[in-house]
Amino acid sequence: MQISRNISLQPYNTFGIEALAENFAVIETIEDIATISKLTKQYQQWHLLGGGSNILFTDNLSGLTLYNQVKGIFIVQEDETTVLIKAFAGEKWNDLVQFCLQHNFAGVENLSLIPGSVGAAPIQNIGAYGVELKDVLEYVEAYHLDKHETEIFSNKACRFGYRDSIFKQQYKNRLLIVAITLRLNKIPKLVIGYGSLQQQLEKMGIVKPTIQQVAEAVNIIRTNKLPDPAKIGNAGSFFKNPTISKFRLHVLSEQYADIPGFALDEMNFKISAAWLIEQAGWKGKREGNVGCNPLQPLVIVNYGGATGKEIYNFSEAIIQSVKQKFGIELEREVNIW
Numbered sequence: 001m002q003i004s005r006n007i008s009l010q011p012y013n014t015f016g017i018e019a020l021a022e023n024f025a026v027i028e029t030i031e032d033i034a035t036i037s038k039l040t041k042q043y044q045q046w047h048l049l050g051g052g053s054n055i056l057f058t059d060n061l062s063g064l065t066l067y068n069q070v071k072g073i074f075i076v077q078e079d080e081t082t083v084l085i086k087a088f089a090g091e092k093w094n095d096l097v098q099f100c101l102q103h104n105f106a107g108v109e110n111l112s113l114i115p116g117s118v119g120a121a122p123i124q125n126i127g128a129y130g131v132e133l134k135d136v137l138e139y140v141e142a143y144h145l146d147k148h149e150t151e152i153f154s155n156k157a158c159r160f161g162y163r164d165s166i167f168k169q170q171y172k173n174r175l176l177i178v179a180i181t182l183r184l185n186k187i188p189k190l191v192i193g194y195g196s197l198q199q200q201l202e203k204m205g206i207v208k209p210t211i212q213q214v215a216e217a218v219n220i221i222r223t224n225k226l227p228d229p230a231k232i233g234n235a236g237s238f239f240k241n242p243t244i245s246k247f248r249l250h251v252l253s254e255q256y257a258d259i260p261g262f263a264l265d266e267m268n269f270k271i272s273a274a275w276l277i278e279q280a281g282w283k284g285k286r287e288g289n290v291g292c293n294p295l296q297p298l299v300i301v302n303y304g305g306a307t308g309k310e311i312y313n314f315s316e317a318i319i320q321s322v323k324q325k326f327g328i329e330l331e332r333e334v335n336i337w
C-alpha cells in the first residue's frame with residue numbers, strides 16, 4: 001500500500017469541503033488489510049474514510065487516512081426462503097441494493113439511493129422509510145487497527161440504536177469494517193406503512209408493490225426532497241430527531257398544539273428535528289455560502305465555497321436557537337472531523 005502526502009479531500013466528501021489528508025492510503029485488496037498493521041503502528045491517529053457522505057471536515061486530517069476500496073458482492077448461503085449476501089466495505093451501498101433488487105432479494109428496498117459505502121452502513125445503522133440496517137444485518141467483519149486482528153460482530157454485538165452502533169461509540173476510528181453479511185428474504189415482507197412512502201405508492205396507482213416498485217417510490221421521494229450532492233454540497237440529515245419524555249411533550253403541546261411526536265415507548269417520544277428547525281425560523285435561511293435547505297430543513301447545504309467551520313458554526317446557531325425556543329438540544333448526525 002502506498003502512502004500519498006497532503007491529498008486534497010474535496011473529491012472525497014459530499015459537502016465538497018477543501019481539507020488535506022496529511023497521509024492517505026487506499027486499501028484496494030484483502031491482502032492490503034493483512035499488511036495494515038505495519039502502517040498503522042507508525043501513526044498515532046487514524047481516520048477511516050468511506051464515501052464522505054456523513055462527514056464534515058472542519059480542519060486538515062493529521063495522522064493516517066485509510067480509504068477502503070475493497071469490492072465484491074457474493075451469495076454465501078441460500079435456502080428456499082432466505083439468502084445470505086456478503087458485501088465488501090468498498091462497494092457503494094446503492095450498488096448492493098441494486099444487486100439485491102436484480103436478484104429479487106427483499107429487505108433493503110426501502111434503503112435505496114442512500115449515498116456512501118457498504119462499510120459505513122453499520123456505523124450509524126443507516127435507515128430510511130421504516131427500515132434500518134439492523135433489520136437485515138447478520139454480521140460485520142472488522143479489523144482492529146490497534147490489536148491487529150479480525151473480529152466478527154453479530155447483529156446483537158453491534159449494539160445498534162437510532163443512527164448509532166458500537167462502531168460509532170467505543171470503537172470509533174479503531175475498527176476498520178471489512179465486510180458485512182445481510183440476511184434477505186426471497187419471499188418479501190414489505191414495510192410500506194411509512195406516510196410518504198404509502199402516499200407515493202398510491203400516487204403511482206400501486207396496491208400490491210414489488211420490491212422494485214417500493215425502491216422506485218423511495219427513489220422518487222428522495223429525488224424530490226433531498227438536494228443532489230453532485231449539484232449542491234450536503235450530507236443528508238445534519239441532525240438526529242431528538243427524544244423527549246411524555247411529560248415534556250405534554251408541556252410543549254400546550255404551547256405548540258401541532259408539535260409532531262412519535263411514541264417510542266410509554267414514556268418517551270421522538271420529535272421531528274425538521275419541525276423544530278422550521279419553527280425556529282431556519283428553513284430556507286442562508287448565511288453567506290451556507291444554508292438550511294428550503295425543502296428539507298434537516299439538511300444543511302454548501303452553496304459553494306463554504307468552509308467546514310462555517311458550516312459547523314451555522315449548525316451551532318441552529319442548535320442554540322432550537323434550544324432557546326424549545327429547551328431541546330439537537331444532536332448532530334453528521335460526523336465532525
Ligand SMILES: Cc1cc2nc3c(=O)[nH]c(=O)nc-3n(C[C@H](O)[C@H](O)[C@H](O)COP(=O)(O)OP(=O)(O)OC[C@H]3O[C@@H](n4cnc5c(N)ncnc54)[C@H](O)[C@@H]3O)c2cc1C
Nearest residue numbers: 048050051052053054115116117119120126127177235236
Ligand atoms: C443526500 C444524502 C442523503 C442521505 N440519506 C440518508 C438516509 O436516508 N439514511 C441514513 O442513515 N443516512 C443518510 N445519509 C448519510 C450517509 O449517506 C450515510 O451515513 C452513509 O452510511 C455514509 O457512508 P459513507 O461511506 O459516505 O461514510 P463516511 O461519510 O465516509 O463516514 C461516515 C463514518 O463511517 C466511518 N467509516 C466509513 N467507512 C468505514 C469503514 N470501512 N470502517 C470503519 N468505519 C468507517 C467513518 O470513519 C465515519 O465515522 C445521507 C447522505 C446524503 C449526502
